[in-house]
Amino acid sequence: MPRGRIVAPSPLPGFGLTFGFTAFFLSAVILLPLAALVIRALEIPPGELLRLLVDERALASYRLSFGAAALAAAINAVFGFVVAWSLVRYDFPGRRLLDTIIDLPFALPTAVSGIALATVFSPSGWLGERLALAGVQVAYTRLGVVVALVLIGLPFVVRAVQPALVEVHRDLEDAAESLGAGGFNVFRRIILPTVLPALATGFTLAFARGIGEYGSIIFISGNLPFETEITPLLIVTRLEQFDYAGAAALGFFMLATSFVMLLAINAVQGWGQRRLGLGVAR
């Protein structure tokens, strides 16, 4: 297709109408509000904007948001892989039920998960009480944030890895085995490399989701400034204090981050396809 020209790829009529609607819809719902945010943030003088972005409290919230999201995504990469493996490779009673439950964090309002977690992990809660005896406190600590993000991020990893695992055909493992590879070698050299791009995608998705997560965290984190305050919560706090400039600055920063994450996800997927030799001219 020549660059810069719009070509109707299908003989079906209505291309102009649907394309126009798409453009309008995307503008109204996505581009317009985002543009408003960017404009609002850019109205702040650059020095002031920088000050708002690197203020001590904001920095602490970045550390928590990014750190906890990265840690939770890493935990999910490992356990999500195990879950996906057992769902794909084994048949056991209740497999379909388990497969459905994986999606629960997707479907549940995040506030509900947050309250549920807070109830279970609070010092008087069912799990919190027992953990307190062992000297571990989950609720109202950074650990609580990580726990909430593990819950939210799990389906992203499982759903990304599952189809990739299905793709690892039995023949590939048989081939590796007949060539002299033991179980560990088959896993390390065949299964893991084949699944790796999907795993990376899952990790990035879980990480991106973790940075922006709000509802499930605020009940369990305790929201102590400098300690357990996540960036989205800080935005809310600033709004409540009528600090619109501060809120817009942080919002601008989160938007930029999201954009970078999107690019990263695309890059990871492209890398995965190139790795398997797909998308390369034959």
Added chain:
Amino acid sequence: MSIALDQVTKRYQSLPVVNDVSLEIGDGELLVLLGPSGGGKSTLLRAIAGLVEIDHGRVSLHGRDVTAVAARDRGVGFVFQHYALFRHMSVAENIEFALRVRRMNRADRLARRRELLKLIALEDMDERMPAQLSGGQQQRVAVARALAHRPEVLLLDEPFGALDAKIREELRRTIRRIQRELGISTILVTHDQDEAFAMADRIGVMHQGRLLEVGSPDDLYARPRTRFVATFLGAANLLLGYRCGNELQFERPADEAVTAREIVAVIRPEEVELTSGEPTSGLTRVGSGVVEELQFAGATERLRVRMTLEAGPIPATPDREGADGNSWLLDASRTFPEQRARPLATGQRVTVSARRIHNLPTPISSFTVIARDAAVAAALNDSPFLSTLAARMQTRITTRTTRTASAPPGMPVLAAGPGASAAALWNLAHGTSQVLILPVGAELPSRIVVLPGAEAGVEFLGVAASLLRHIPAESVLLGIHDGTTPARERASCLRILLEARARAQVEHQLDLRTELRFGDLDEELARQLDVDLSSMLVLGLDTLGKAETARLAGLIEGPRLRPVLLVHSPAGSD
């Protein structure tokens, strides 16, 4: 022997998919396992590679028993139908995989890779990814990968199945050349007979889990031993023939009193001669018919001749394509020069004769249900046992409800129950040596107990083999001796049994498991039959004395009825 299989059995959900397969493959030999899909050949191949665990039997590679050895330590090369290349690795990495897991150093790996790429004529393709190669190239890489660790055995599972015809041909030659160059013992699995003919030193035909026949391609084609192989390898007309003395004729003997032996004759289409007048002298006349179809096929012409049942021969296979109640189609083919010399047209009446006729050594040519009562005859006819067996054996069932002077030329089938033993004995005394006795509504058995008489003659084993080939059931060759047999004679009892097994293997290419028991014959036999609810008995009788008659009555007149195949071979008849 490079590869030796001994009674290899693999079951899925208690059904044997590979059933007592024994086979030996010599150094540097290429054996093709041929058969329809679902015949168990791929499972057998995987069992040899160790990718499938077997339930019974032994696999040896170069004299080493590897039955309990893991796939990775068996030193075989395996090539899959869909290549199974590692897609995240380059051609070089794929080929070097086996060397890498063996921790070979870099320089040696590189040297070996160069060597292999040269062998498969894909030099300078090292850094390509599998997705950048064509199907044929991918399969060649897969072959190189399978050979990298210098395996002693190469196993190929339908390696050309996913390729188009032209590439297939080319790859066949490449693989055959490599196999000859390396002198590596190879098994190739395919369902394509052209492929088998083009590549094989020997062909083994597998069907329903059993290895039916093994032999050189020309031998299997010219002298098949079973109907299945006769019709699976190339086209064949199977006809019922009647041998009276040394004379072979295709008309059913009109006089029932003449004891003619019924046989199954194989006539290949290219051995059929069609003439408008009398046949060329020296050829066997088969019958006459009307040319129904003429098909030009390049070098040859394919013809179909409609033959009537009334006037001419009876096909051994009743429900062939184009057959109706009164007539059937005979396949013939002619070369171009023949066609030019004697042109034929559709609708023309021709005399059919055969240049070469091969008699199948199968002892079961057809079944004749004998019952006084037409309803019982119909019930026997429709029983799953008989209808399935006849369909699988591609053989004919006829019914007889009137009294005759002699047993029918085919195998008599009687209903079990009161009076069965008298009827069976009458048939055995009047011109037949085998009788099948079925309970009405009998199902195919899942276990077959084979109990020969004192002498397990070749004829008895032949009948047993013929039956067993068509029933995918567990089978056991039983030897029962008196419980008072002194210990020093027991060894010779075992020898007799193993000799019978060896004879079945050599003469009929059928492998049987053996069991030797000491005790009361009737009790031990009952115990063996009761192992499985659905079992049948193949019983050999040398003499028809009082004890045998009583035993027979117990077995076929109730109270527990099961299919029984009786084979009477009087001592010294072999």
